[in-house]
Amino acid sequence: MKAIFIVGPTATGKSHLALTLAKKFNGCIINCDSIQFYNKLKIGSAAPDQAEMNQVPHYLYSYVNPPQEMTAGQFLRDFHDLIENNKDLKSPLIIVGGTGFYVQALEKGMFNVPEINRELKIQIEAEIKEYGNEKAFKELIEFDPETKIHINDAYRIGRALEVKRAFNLKMSELKMQALLNEDTDNKFKLPFPFIKIGIDLDREILKQNIASRTKMMLKNGLIDEVKSLIDEGHADWAPLSSVGYFEVKEFLAGRIDKVDLEDQINLSTRQLTKKQRTWFKRDLEISWLKSNQTEILNFVEEFLQES
């Protein structure tokens, strides 16, 4: 078994490339996009359509339903379950997605943190909300003076406090343990050879792609997709605060004018691609290839021929 990661900013044609490669090399496609997991978020996440899914086996797409929320850890478990138990999986696995954190999880594994009970999470969240970051941060910094978490980063402070209160462990300790004792998390690392291909476009072209993609999403019923989720009572579902969905929610709540909706989505999408670049830029093992078909095909072919 071999794997090919296809990563990079959104709207660069990664999914299309994945399809081409999977057909050409008789492989299958695995999702590594944090929104395309969700069953009811197809339009706004630009998930592959049925026609595309029929051409090549696609895994880990559209399988999570509200109010269930995905986590990197759960995704990693789902992925391992898939590669260990699904005998139909065909090599190469083409792993596509723009979510750097999830790509990292599949590739390098995650140090294991046992499940933290819901009450504690809710309680900490409420405490931070009520007493502010400072109090929570104080608790954190006294426990873990080395922490690099910023006082304003309420989400990370909360998570670190969960781990502290539940297990009396520091995030930095866990990280260090994982680094020193490779065995503990080795089992989650991707257990076969792989390459990472990065796809990016000139910013001006990408801007145009984003614009036409947004237009298409709106035309295809993005607003209705959101509306029906809200009608079903999922307005607070976390993934609805992602790019596109958030703006539509704002529009439905009357906080964005219809005329501004499209521009807002375009803007947020561009800002997303910026962050995706920042993430992937630091991974020096990614081979950045222009969407030049032959170049990519040769590169992949060479990799697949290595024993």
Add this chain to the structure above:
RNA sequence: GGGCAGGUGCCCGAGUGGCUAAAGGGGACAGACUGUAAAUCUGUUGGCUUCGGUCUUCGAAGGUUCGAAUCCUUCCCUGCCCA
């Protein structure tokens, strides 16, 4: 032609004599990131600098003042109202 409001850095916008290279927001750029990650958070954002400074900047030109984005004069432009 008359009245009123206004012209501020990439944009919006605060400032109405010194503490102002000028609040705040947006955008842009750069960055962090192990269970929300399309989330969350951080830094920078006039030029030069030996980092102590220094030069240019708030529609334009003049003027008052030790000192002006802030006061005065004229001019140009924008919006609304009256002719």
